[in-house]
Amino acid sequence: MEKDILLFRQIHPSFVQNNGVSNQAFVTSSAFKPTPKDDNKLSVYNSTFFDAKQAFEHYVKSNKSYGVLAVSVDDCESEELLCIDDNHPFEGHASIDYSRHPSNSRKEKIAKRIRDKAMIRKWQYTLATYESDLKVDNMVEVVANDTETT
Structure with a gap:
C-alpha cells in the first residue's frame, strides 16, 4: 500500500472519554489495539475506496461509532x-x-x-457531523417540498 494512504478507524463510543466536543474528546488507546478475537488485526477503511464520511455511513448501518480517526500507512509502518x-x-x-x-x-x-x-490529524468525521448533515438534508428537502407546492 502507498505510504500516504489514510486508514480510517471507527471509534466506538465506549473508547471516547469525557464526551468532549469533536477534537477535545480523549480516545483511549484501546481503540487502536487489537483484541484476541481480532487475530492481531485492526479493521480499517482504505481511503482509496472511502472518504471518512462514506466509511462512517457504511459502518453505522450495523454498528455504533462515535467517529472516524485516521492514520497513514506510513504511521503504521514506522511502528x-x-x-x-x-x-x-x-x-x-x-x-x-x-x-x-x-x-x-x-x-x-x-x-x-x-x-x-490519529488525534494529531483530528476527527475526520463524527456522529455529531452526521446528525448535523441529516438535519441540513431534511431542511433542504422541506424547503424543496414547500417550493414545489407553492
Whole structure:
C-alpha cells in the first residue's frame, strides 16, 4: 500500500472519554489495539475506496461509532505494523496487523503512539457531523417540498 494512504478507524463510543466536543474528546488507546478475537488485526477503511464520511455511513448501518480517526500507512509502518489491503469482508477494507509484536505490553505502547498520531490529524468525521448533515438534508428537502407546492 502507498505510504500516504489514510486508514480510517471507527471509534466506538465506549473508547471516547469525557464526551468532549469533536477534537477535545480523549480516545483511549484501546481503540487502536487489537483484541484476541481480532487475530492481531485492526479493521480499517482504505481511503482509496472511502472518504471518512462514506466509511462512517457504511459502518453505522450495523454498528455504533462515535467517529472516524485516521492514520497513514506510513504511521503504521514506522511502528513495524503491516498494512494489508485485504478487501474482506467488503471492498475497501484493510487491516493493520500487529502480529509482529506478540507482547501485550508492546502492543499497548504501539497503540498509544498510533492513537496519538490519529488525534494529531483530528476527527475526520463524527456522529455529531452526521446528525448535523441529516438535519441540513431534511431542511433542504422541506424547503424543496414547500417550493414545489407553492
